[in-house]
Amino acid sequence: MTRTAAICGVGYTPFTRDSGASVLRLAVEACDAAVADAGLDPADVDGVATFSLNSDSTPAVAVASSLGVTESKVLLDVQMGGQAPCYLTGLVARLIECGEIETAVVYRAMNGRSESRVGGMAFPGEGALYRYPIGYGGYASYVAMWATRFLHETGQGPDDLWSVVERQSAAAATNPRAIRPGGVTRDGYFDSPFVVEPFRKWDCTAEVDGACAVVLTTLERARDLRWQPVVVKASAYSAHSQSGTDIGDHLAWSDYSRNYTSWLRDRLFGAAGLTPADIDVAEIYDCFTSTVLIGLEGLGFCGRGESGAFLREGGPLAVNTHGGLLYEGYLHGMNTVTEAVLQLQGRAGANQCAAHATAVVTSGALMDGSALILASE
Amino acid sequence: MPEPTEPTAAARRFENAYFADGLAQHRLVVKRCTACEHAQFPALPRCPACGSWELRDDEIRTSGDVYSWIRINREELVTDDAADLLPLVVVTVDLDDGVRLFGRYAPGGTPAIGERVAGTFVERRGATDLVFERAAR
Incomplete structure (x- = not known):
């Protein structure tokens, strides 16, 4: 009999600027909340998966031990940043489908504001010696380098970045989890100085302390649980070709105006048997505003160079309904996945979309990344 | 940083x-x-x-065309020994000899995509940086 995997619960800690707690405590709180949210018990869990960047988190084994998992069959730690949430969720879904495990938790936990800030992290690949000696540091700088080229090639500009801020900061104003109050005005945006040109402060995510998690199990089991099951219809990862030696190494990548979304699009929609027109909700990874535009174009929700206008026109597609990582907080895209689940289950509160049968979620900004298509049953 | x-x-x-x-x-x-x-x-x-x-x-050769560029204004985004270079303009250059490379851009200038540039070697704090500036096409 063919098994299908479904997401059945989500869990969060509050997002703060200084948690005052260990990363392990945050991780366990979020995972325990997710398991309870699903109506399951930690004894039901037999798989735990997570990701970390330069050892900024706590490993799956520590969380399994703290949760009280009684038989850990898969513990997965990947060395990745924001490319990982959809990737891990998809991999875990496949493990459930092939019968390796029954129920798994995927989490991201970090003191990303008070301890290990990605914005100031140095990455250790072979590309490092071409960057750091000239002062070219900071993840924001690398994404900005792509943004300049993307905007130039697609004939877009500051007004298109502002369109992302306008929509997402409005959503944040009605999201109680958001670390930023939202409601950025056009003047407030254009009057703020450049952090790294072409990005102003409002184009850049807000680093946070916190954790969140999703729980997956078989669709059959999920049907008997608390919430409407969210089926993992398709997942895909792509690093295309010549994607470098670390997440800051884009020396050999040929086209800064296209990221992984362009390369995984056909596989993703093909596996789900859907097209962009079938999607109600798009939760697009957004450590910076430009990645929303690149993602919308890369996935085919609009034509090349049309993403800013697409957002301004406000068509039926709901985009980054929680305010995104930009305004809810930078939990490296795990909270992008959880928001999609809440939308599909109809429990996104004030920001709930009217149509919420299908969602696309992405993870990652530059060369490599992953995506999911989720559907409520 | x-x-x-x-x-x-x-x-x-x-x-x-x-x-x-x-x-x-x-x-x-x-x-x-x-x-x-x-x-x-x-x-x-x-x-x-x-x-x-x-x-x-x-x-x-150090000659090439500007593929992209940024201007970094914040200290936390550059390596510690580059804080005195702020605002720091970094260019991505498609060199004539077939590789892409990052470099500093001449202080105070604003590059443009497609601009013709050439690099010079500049000593700074015991190391040598490649600094690009506008060149004749």
Whole structure:
């Protein structure tokens, strides 16, 4: 009999600027909340998966031990940043489908504001010696380098970045989890100085302390649980070709105006048997505003160079309904996945979309990344 | 941002030393495949185009076209020893000899995509940086 995997619960800690707690405590709180949210018990869990960047988190084994998992069959730690949430969720879904495990938790936990800030992290690949000696540091700088080229090639500009801020900061104003109050005005945006040109402060995510998690199990089991099951219809990862030696190494990548979304699009929609027109909700990874535009174009929700206008026109597609990582907080895209689940289950509160049968979620900004298509049953 | 002494030091070891060593001699050196002539930054252990392990050091020209650029205004985004360079303009340049490279741009200037540039070697704090400036087309 063919098994299908479904997401059945989500869990969060509050997002703060200084948690005052260990990363392990945050991780366990979020995972325990997710398991309870699903109506399951930690004894039901037999798989735990997570990701970390330069050892900024706590490993799956520590969380399994703290949760009280009684038989850990898969513990997965990947060395990745924001490319990982959809990737891990998809991999875990496949493990459930092939019968390796029954129920798994995927989490991201970090003191990303008070301890290990990605914005100031140095990455250790072979590309490092071409960057750091000239002062070219900071993840924001690398994404900005792509943004300049993307905007130039697609004939877009500051007004298109502002369109992302306008929509997402409005959503944040009605999201109680958001670390930023939202409601950025056009003047407030254009009057703020450049952090790294072409990005102003409002184009850049807000680093946070916190954790969140999703729980997956078989669709059959999920049907008997608390919430409407969210089926993992398709997942895909792509690093295309010549994607470098670390997440800051884009020396050999040929086209800064296209990221992984362009390369995984056909596989993703093909596996789900859907097209962009079938999607109600798009939760697009957004450590910076430009990645929303690149993602919308890369996935085919609009034509090349049309993403800013697409957002301004406000068509039926709901985009980054929680305010995104930009305004809810930078939990490296795990909270992008959880928001999609809440939308599909109809429990996104004030920001709930009217149509919420299908969602696309992405993870990652530059060369490599992953995506999911989720559907409520 | 923290001084990335470790990664940079690690990256300079073994087969990667050629780049910084070349700059110190005011030469821009790339690893080029002896079999297919493919040039690459950074130096991977073998040629990604044809699989050959035979790579040679090749001095290339510093001229090229600006592919993209940014201006960094915040101290936390640059390495500690570059804080005095703010605002720091970094260009991505498609060099005439077939590789893409990052470099500083002449202080106070604003580059444009497609602009013709050439690099000069500038000593700074015991190392040599490649600094690009506008060149005649």
